[in-house]
Amino acid sequence: MQHIQLGTIDYAILIIYFVFVLGIGWALRRVIRSSEDFFLSGRSIPAWIAGLAFISANLGAQEVIGMAASGAKYGIMTSHFYWVGAMPAMVFVGLFMMPFYYGSRARSVPEYLKLRFDEKTRGLNAITFAIMTIFSSGISMYALAKLLELVIGWSFHASIVLSAVIVLVYIFLGGLTSAIYNEVLQFFLIVFGFLPLVLVGLKDVGGWSGLTARLATVATNAGFQPGAWTHSWRYMDAPSHNPMGMEWFGLVMGLGFALSFGYWCTDFLVVQRAMAAGSMTAARRTPLIAAVPKMLMPLLVILPGMLAIGLHASRGGFLPIGSDGQPNYNLAIPMMLAHYMPTGLLGLGLTALMASFMSGMAGNVTAFNTVWTYDIYQSYISPGRSDQHYLRVGHAATVFGIVASVLAAYGATRFNNILDMLQLVFSFVNGPLFATFLLGMFWRRTTGHGAFFGLLTGTITAALHYGLTISRGAVPGIKGGFLGAVLHVYPSEMALNFWTALFAWTGCFVATLVISLLTTRNKTDEELVGLVYSLTPRLKDDYMPWYKRPVTLAVFVLVVSTILNVIFW
Amino acid sequence: MRLDVRFPIGGMFSILGALLTLYGITSDQAIYARSLGINVNLWWGLVLLAFGLVMLGLAVKGVKRTGSDSTP
Numbered sequence: 054m055q056h057i058q059l060g061t062i063d064y065a066i067l068i069i070y071f072v073f074v075l076g077i078g079w080a081l082r083r084v085i086r087s088s089e090d091f092f093l094s095g096r097s098i099p100a101w102i103a104g105l106a107f108i109s110a111n112l113g114a115q116e117v118i119g120m121a122a123s124g125a126k127y128g129i130m131t132s133h134f135y136w137v138g139a140m141p142a143m144v145f146v147g148l149f150m151m152p153f154y155y156g157s158r159a160r161s162v163p164e165y166l167k168l169r170f171d172e173k174t175r176g177l178n179a180i181t182f183a184i185m186t187i188f189s190s191g192i193s194m195y196a197l198a199k200l201l202e203l204v205i206g207w208s209f210h211a212s213i214v215l216s217a218v219i220v221l222v223y224i225f226l227g228g229l230t231s232a233i234y235n236e237v238l239q240f241f242l243i244v245f246g247f248l249p250l251v252l253v254g255l256k257d258v259g260g261w262s263g264l265t266a267r268l269a270t271v272a273t274n275a276g277f278q279p280g281a282w283t284h285s286w287r288y289m290d291a292p293s294h295n296p297m298g299m300e301w302f303g304l305v306m307g308l309g310f311a312l313s314f315g316y317w318c319t320d321f322l323v324v325q326r327a328m329a330a331g332s333m334t335a336a337r338r339t340p341l342i343a344a345v346p347k348m349l350m351p352l353l354v355i356l357p358g359m360l361a362i363g364l365h366a367s368r369g370g371f372l373p374i375g376s377d378g379q380p381n382y383n384l385a386i387p388m389m390l391a392h393y394m395p396t397g398l399l400g401l402g403l404t405a406l407m408a409s410f411m412s413g414m415a416g417n418v419t420a421f422n423t424v425w426t427y428d429i430y431q432s433y434i435s436p437g438r439s440d441q442h443y444l445r446v447g448h449a450a451t452v453f454g455i456v457a458s459v460l461a462a463y464g465a466t467r468f469n470n471i472l473d474m475l476q477l478v479f480s481f482v483n484g485p486l487f488a489t490f491l492l493g494m495f496w497r498r499t500t501g502h503g504a505f506f507g508l509l510t511g512t513i514t515a516a517l518h519y520g521l522t523i524s525r526g527a528v529p530g531i532k533g534g535f536l537g538a539v540l541h542v543y544p545s546e547m548a549l550n551f552w553t554a555l556f557a558w559t560g561c562f563v564a565t566l567v568i569s570l571l572t573t574r575n576k577t578d579e580e581l582v583g584l585v586y587s588l589t590p591r592l593k594d595d596y597m598p599w600y601k602r603p604v605t606l607a608v609f610v611l612v613v614s615t616i617l618n619v620i621f622w
Numbered sequence: 623m624r625l626d627v628r629f630p631i632g633g634m635f636s637i638l639g640a641l642l643t644l645y646g647i648t649s650d651q652a653i654y655a656r657s658l659g660i661n662v663n664l665w666w667g668l669v670l671l672a673f674g675l676v677m678l679g680l681a682v683k684g685v686k687r688t689g690s691d692s693t694p
Contacts, residue, residue, distance in 0.1 A: 062645050073634040080625045234627045249666050395653040397645050397663035
């Protein structure tokens with residue numbers, strides 16, 4: 054395919070962005086005096102900044118490229134990841150879990166597990182999490198480099214080195230504060246970079262009604278009802294009626310409950326942003342503030358994919374055809390940029406794309422260096438050293454994390470849709486984790502052994518389920534069925550992943566419950582104050598005017614996302 | 623002493639906005655055929671410039687209120 058030609062002004066925009074990103078790191082270098090400054094921003098970030106960083110850290114490769122690809126592949130049903138998945142989970146973590154995360158003064162999610170349960174549960178979580186962040190960061194980098202190579206013709210190696218060095222420098226200098234500040238900058242850049250694309254694209258197809266007409270062709274060509282791409286719920290009665298191959302129960306339980314709560318409520322990558330907030334109220338409001346722009350993200354990331362496939366169907370050849378004969382869905386956003394944006398805004402759009410990859414990568418690296426330093430190095434390798442020593446280890450871990458991500462980037466090549474692969478990893482490791490937190494935070498009887506063996510059971514359940522089932526038409530192997538016998542065939546890969554997460558959660562929940570009842574408690578009630586719901590004094594919000602209370606914001610978020618679900622029914 | 627994040631955000635978007643606005647005025651109008659004949663650089667440049675200036679304004683107001691350049 055033909056490469057996009059960039060003009061001088063496009064490069065100028067990219068360079069100005071790099072200067073500001075590095076400048077933020079440089080300006081913050083003096084703020085870092087202790088390890089807590091480096092890893093937790095000295096717990097001083099205002100709620101709105103922490104909130105925007107909270108969603109920006111998640112706005113990485115899987116979001117921008119993956120959601121646009123899913124928008125093209127599945128249509129408006131992709132919005133379930135937001136209005137059914139993220140919203141309830143973000144409200145839950147803000148209202149019910151943040152009081153324990155922040156109130157316990159734990160410095161990381163694994164450290165909370167240590168305080169609540171025991172050392173081995175923390176170790177298990179810290180080690181799997183550290184590996185997963187490196188993996189995710191590598192995928193982010195790989196996706197960026199691959200895309201730039203294909204679209205602009207930049208060297209794969211040069212893109213990897215450039216993005217790795219920039220992220221390394223700004224985190225090394227300014228730690229989490231620098232990552233958070235840059236995430237806020239990146240958030241605005243992503244919004245301003247993609248919005249003109251959506252506006253011009255919508256105008257071109259004749260608004261939502263014009264898009265609906267084009268997507269009706271896409272749907273009927275694929276053998277579905279004309280509205281299959283533009284209704285989020287109407288065709289969810291049976292898997293064969295919609296492109297996602299999902300029915301409503303599997304979607305609500307698998308995605309809405311197991312996967313989303315597992316990610317938003319327990320993933321330290323996002324929770325770290327709230328832990329860095331300046332006060333308990335700010336920490337509780339962080340995920341709720343983040344939920345407001347998150348609700349509107351489908352407009353920026355899913356709609357371009359829908360526009361691209363609509364144009365592909367009506368004008369032909371809009372998306373390049375991949376080696377499997379299918380359109381290359383991952384190119385939806387770059388192709389839209391190339392099609393509609395003149396030099397100038399083209400540079401802004403590409404810079405926004407780079408910003409999204411960098412924020413995803415930086416989120417992973419800052420989460421990695423914290424877990425590595427506090428939960429692995431300080432706990433098992435070299436405890437009892439000075440704070441300055443751990444600060445130096447944090448700097449070294451940042452360098453190591455980036456180098457390991459680069460290696461992971463060269464290793465990541467398998468799936469057509471990056472999203473599916475990330476979902477798979479999350480479903481094995483994160484699916485069970487939420488069951489552990491739910492029981493740990495709300496049932497004081499949960500024991501350390503229960504949590505540890507429950508988590509293992511959950512992960513094993515996930516692997517067994519994945520190994521014994523497969524999605525229709527897939528070859529046994531990495532896409533399921535690797536244990537030889539296939540007990541059930543799911544209509545789509547997405548369905549297989551959602552159900553795997555649900556099995557993981559259930560396996561962990563039941564095992565934790567049973568083992569906890571069979572073992573003796575390893576923590577007394579006194580030790581669990583601030584960690585468990587029934588033993589912690591309720592927070593009083595009476596002193597705040599009603600509109601400032603977290604619960605008001607939570608109700609607002611839930612009402613608006615319900616309305617959005619109804620509009621696109 | 624700590625940087626208020628609104629300074630770099632305001633600064634960057636003001637510069638990008640001004641650059642795009644100027645480019646929109648001076649560039650060959652033929653390049654806007656692909657954006658449906660709309661001079662998107664000019665209009666979006668003005669939007670970015672306005673956003674950048676508002677952010678800078680808020681940051682300056684924050685400094686005046688607290689007497690330092692720290693984040694509120």
